[in-house]
Amino acid sequence: MATSSEDVLLLVNHVRYKKNDGTLYVMDERIAWIMEGRDTFAVSHKYVDIKMQKISPEGKAKVQLQVVLHDGSSSTFQFVNPLGVQQQLKDRDDVKELLQQLLPKFKRKVDKELEEKNKLLSENPSLLQLYKELVMTQIITPEEFWKNHAAQYMQKQQQADQQRVGVSGAFLADVKPQADGCNGLKYNLNKDIIESIFKTYPAVKKKHLEYVPHKMTEAEFWTRFFQSHYFHRDRSYAGKDVFAECAKHDEQDLKTAAKAVESNPLVDLSQFSDTSVGEGYGDTPDLPSTSSSFSSSHAMIKRFNHHSMMVLRACEEGDKDQSESTPNGLLSSKVAVNGDSHHPPIGKKAKLMEKLQYEDLEPLESTSMVKINYSHIERYLHGPTLSGFQPPHPCDSESDERAGHLAYMLEELQMWRPDIQNVLTHSVALDALRDLSPGGTLMTASHSETSTQLLTEDLKKEMVQLYLSLSELLRHFWACFPATTPQLREKVTRMKETLERFEMAKVIPFQEKVRRSHTVPGDVSAHLHSMLKAAYYKFASWQQKTAIAPKIR
Structure with a gap:
């Protein structure tokens, strides 16, 4: 429970945490929750450790409040007052x-770089262990x-942070209004949606900089945006509308x-009605309709095209290294086709061939091969043969000699008996x-090679960490050679001192620990000492050379 020195500012009953009902306490320096029937707090967070609080959106079945901490963890409390949703x-x-x-009052400004480093250590256990071995010691x-x-x-981590989030094509459709109970609509905008609107419609961003906060507030600006004809699908430009100029700019x-788009003889972008008859087959061109339904569809299609074009433009401007975007937001590959004077415009015949031919169905191109001329084809087909070769006759002298040797070997094998008199007994052999x-x-001389098998699991893990840490330090030490610059000379001196500290703080205590255990004969850290001695010898010889070099000059 709360101590006497803590003042309870607010006490709320009927608060559920992880499917358990209890009571929520808001005190001077912390917020805590206690389960029903218990006398100790199950959840307790100091205000210094709290990064932010979040609440469930309106209309959600559960009424919740979430407390997010600086370390990334969170606690969610659900209010379940039996008097109803209004009381909750x-x-x-x-x-x-x-x-x-x-x-x-208790907010702690945590350095962004420190948070990134903590996240990096938590995501990489090997790096965290190296940090403990080298920095904390x-x-x-x-x-x-x-x-x-x-x-x-x-x-x-920086490369991952540089990856830019694209713009969703339906970000405006996701902004669903809610009735406020007074014949009005309420739009919930977050920072991501506002950023998407600014990326897709630079004209709106320009108006925002022009009007907010000099002429109107932020809420009033977005209220007028959603009330304007610019937001709705049927745009009729009113004179008093703030965004009328934006609509004309979009047109x-x-x-x-x-x-500027690449001309396609098979597609007429100016037509707004479907036709199934091709050119030159008696079809008459579409006549512009004056009906209101046609003008409404016309405006809707224009708006969809413009919205898609602006979404693509927003994505292209964020990736200028890979493809340069044009002022109208078209792809650079299309601009290259139009802007290159060496390539003529693609004709109707070429477009037809492109529609009819598929690379997957085309025959494979024959590669040029070297033609070989054979003087005797039968040699290539049947392989080399010995000229004048005749199989041996059964009565030939050579075959008789081979048969005699075979018979002699079979006779010797049948008569062989093992001589096991001059061998060790089984007990003497086991002792040996x-x-x-x-x-x-x-x-006794081979203990150092096999003694690692006798180590306990804890000593093995500690030895592995020693090898990883020492290998990392030695990697930087040997990378300094040849030390041709003042920076490398300073670093190699610093790394040698670091190796000495590592030997005194890690290797020697580990050696003493293994020696005190009396379970491992020999010195398991001999290889660690040999790597350190090689580095010390290299440093001493380098120092000697650098001391002699000025005298020779």
Whole structure:
């Protein structure tokens, strides 16, 4: 329960957490939840650790409040007051408003870079273990660790962050209005939807910069946007409409894009009605209709085309390295076809061939091969043969000699008897095998090679981590050679000092721990010491050469 020094600012009953009912406490420095029939808090979060709070959207069956922490975890509380939904909403809003007053007082500004590093360590266990081995033991500094030993992980994270989220083609359709009970509609806009509107319709962004907050508020601007004819599908440009200029700009933009598109003799983009009769077969061109239904369909089709064009343009502008976008938002491949004077316009015949021919059904192109001329084809077909070869006759002398040798060998095998008098007995043989096996009296010199098999699981894991950490340090040490620049000379000196600290802080304590266990004969850390000695010897020889070099000059 809460201590006497804590003041309970708000107490809300009938709050469910993970399918258990209980009571929610909002106190001076923390928010806590206790299960019914218990006397200790099951959930307790200090305001310093809370990053934000979220509430369930209106109209949802469950009335919930979620508390999100800085480490990424969260706790969701559901309000289940038996008096009804209105009382549940009131309880939730009371907690929300009180938290809105308390959280800014305890809000902790967490560095964005620190959050990225924590996320990176949590997603890479090997990097986290390396951090514990090198940084937490004060062998190297955190700055040096992130600069040298985690650079590749940071680059991967930056590349992942640089991936830009595209614009959904139905982002406006997802904005579903809700009735507010007063013959009005309420639109819920978030930051992503507003950003998508700005990316797709730069004219709206320009108007936003022009009017907000100088002439109207943010809410008033978006209210006028959804009330305007610019948002609705049937646009009739009113003089007082703020967005009338945007609609006219879109109309001009669509005409410019239609002129710049690649001409296709099989498709007439200016026609708005379907026809099944081709050109030159008695079909008359469509006459423009003056009916209201046609004008409405005409405007709707234009708007769909313009919306699709603007979505593609927003995606192309974010990927200028791969394909350059034109002012009207068309693909660069189409512009290259139109702008290149060396390629004539594609004619109707070429378009027909493109529709009729498929690469998958085309015959494979024959590759040019070297033609071989044979003087004797039968040699190539039957292979080499010995000229004048005759099979041996059964009465031939050579065959008789082979048959005699075979008969002699068979006779010797039948008469052979093993001589097992001068061999060891089974007990002596087992003793000799035991002495010559790993750990035997005659195999004392080979303990260092097989002693790792006698280590416990904890010592094995610790030894593996030592190898990983030492290999990482040695990789940077040996990469400094040849030390031709002042930066490399400074780094190799620093890495040698780091290796010495690692040996004193990690290798030697591990060696003493294994020695105290009395379960492993020999020195299992001999190879670790040999790698360190090789690095020390290299550093000493490099220092000697650098000291002699100025004297020779």
